[in-house]
Amino acid sequence: MPLVIVGISVLILLFLMTKLKLNGFIALLLVAVGVALVEGVSYEKIPEVLADGVGGQIGDTMLVVGIGAMVGRVMGDSGAAQRIADKLIDSFGVGRVQVAMVVTAMLIGVTMFYEVAFVIIVPVAFTIVRVTGKNLLWVGLPMSIALSTMHSFLPPHPGPTAVAASFDASVGRTLFYGLFFAVPFGALIALVWPRLPFVRKMNPSLPKGLVSDRTFSDEEMPSMAWSLSVALFPVVLIAGSAVYEMAVSESNPALPFVTFIGAGPIALLLALLLAIWAFGPRIGRSLADVSASCTSAAQAMAMILLVIGAGGAFKGVLVEAGISDYIKDLTSGWSISPILLAWLIAAILRIALGSATVAVVTAAGVVQPLLDGSGVHPELMVLAVSCGSIAFSHVNDPGFWMFKEYFNLSVLDAIKARTTYTTALAVLGLGGVLAVEAALEALNV
Template identity: 30%
Template sequence: MTPVYSSGTLLLIAAAAVAILLVLIIVLRMHAFIALVLVSFGTAVAAGVPVAEVPVVAIAAFSTTLGTVALLVALGVMIGRLLEATGGAQVLADTLISRFGEKRAPMALGVAALLFGLPIFFDAGLVVFLPIIFAVAKRFGGSVLMYALPAAGAFAAMHAIVPPHPGPVTAATELGASIGLTLLVGVVVAVVAWFVGVYIVTITWLGKVQVPIDDSVLTGGQQADHDNPPAFWHVLAILLLPLVLIGANTILTTLRTNGSIAEEGTFVDILVFVGQTPVALLIALLVATYTLAIRRYSRGEIETLLNDSLGPICAIILITGAGGMFGGVLRYSGIGEALSDSLADLGLPLIVSAFVIATILRVAQGSATVALTTTAGLISAGVADADPSSLQLVALVLAIAAGATVLSHVNDSGFWLVGRFFGMDVKTTLRTWTVMETTLGVSIFVLALGIWAVG
């Protein structure tokens, strides 16, 4: 849609929409789903979207988010429920604790999430890890954030800057950076930025914000049966299965893209298919069902178990979809395009400009992927003129990803996903998740500056 108003007016509309949304939810205690839908419609009208098109635009953005999130979350929470109910999550938690000790439990969860987050998308990885996070948290008590944020932050770090995740791949391709070098440097930067911007910040500050441990979103309030728990390696194999399948998909797709293997081949096609994230999670769910649950429960009990796991997440999925609706309306109204035009020539150093543009776009419209791809396109001409080195190109990708990470708030569907999974209200999510995403993004940017300087 061509913007109806100037960039300044659109920015004011976006700022007013966020402010009204926060007042409705925090002050007036309106249900988040209703408030998001209401403000989405109002924002679209205020931004000049034709009234007849408003429902179509809003529903399209809602369905796009649901299409991305709902299937992954549903499959992941079923796997999590089976692991929790059969005692598998407790076995994993006990093993982590025995190897790392109580004081290093948040570190252990974060390191495990970094490994699992390499090929797995943020939302899918987080939901599969939920039973482990809650099992460890219940063992030691205190705030669930002490254990949740290191794991969630690890998935966020890998998703933001490490190929094969779509954002960094798209940005690297747009700027002409090497995907392989971006992967190698990105892994190191992700680990260091996670340690500084997530782990240390959580241990010293955010983990002390008291959020009660409530795993009803996973268990529905039912107690797990720990009389006959599975072996540690059995549970680990189930968690590794989607990791291996998705990893194989990534490798084969990359080899096909660069011509190392033929474009056609039935066996490779099959491996690529089973390595798609929803398919890999479905396979892991089937394996978990028939190796963990079938020996402990009747088929009717398994059906009830899986059915009950979906009930608590319905509200989460709908609220997340409504958050995607709000962000989608902001993008459709032309706010991103208007910002792009006004930010194209800031007169800042290239590496700083990349971070600033991505940050403003992230805050304005919520989607990290849109902020990444738009910023890469905006600075691509300047990059060509500057002729940076291969390492500096990677630094630019990292700087863009850093800006696209900071300040996650109410127009970001991930904000609602994390907040509702861990039982936080909007105010607490802003105090914790938003702050953690910002410290993570700033840490990535500082490291990108260092790479740019030595590159």
């Protein structure tokens, strides 16, 4: 019954937004309240659940998305984003901009959260679209797919890392095994999906306020060295922090400071300060002009953040209703391969709750007892859970709304593009885990 309620709530949400054209923020809150009432959440607790859901989601994303948008707009208004875009086009050619996006996203996305890497790279994607006239999804979708793959499949991202700790698996070996299929499968889907007929029919316009409309001459743009330095500055801080954390003990005296500057919001804030100076007073732009760029980005982000927050409220209601416990009880008696069971439970939880983090943690708890004595490498169980957790991203996933709003898509088009590619990645990922298992057995490892 709980899964039926989830399904009906999704259909109602689609009806409100597609047929009645209701604003996404309002529709998500209405459906969240409706689900809470049907599931028996007390009247007094519903406002608290909604607030906690919005607060938890916005708390995780507002700083990253907000500051990242400001960095992107400052780079765009100074010509730095165009400088990087022009270099990528010159290096790869107009016909290979998708390859450029995949390579860039995978290199940056290995250690960075999806949201952080997304807001760093997307201004360059927007600029490439404006300069070349290419379809927005033709350029942006490969980037998003590559980032989704890195974020969901591999440590040191939070989901896989948490499961590795639960299964007492080696993070290093998990990353090593996962790279064998994450990179080729992610690149395959990233290059194939924009070519599918139902995706090629979509031609969204660039979102207003997040990209500069000006085309700069070569003399007006900052140097490539400065443009790239500012863009990669948060990447170096975050990636360096992740590597340092894995290389030293917890008692290392420098670890707290390195962890601090490597946190997403702090790294982006430092990058914003660098961008304000490098693309402001250093090149003769007033601080007032740079501040106007930041203000413009913040105004454009307001509705995006509201919709993402409402998605968090919807997710919070589903969690409060105990749907994860229902699925855990439902699947506890299934007698199938531990790897397949781990993937399946994570996928079901992802469909029902929208939260990849809840999906991986709950799935890990269900299959943990099966791991002992099964002979399955714990690293492969981590990868199975992680692959399952990316499946079927849809309207109860706040990341879905970020994808929809940035790429200026309707709800149905976002489902066609994102829900399908995340599901394809999950299925291919399961195949990759099984292939690695077979290879390890053949090598008697």
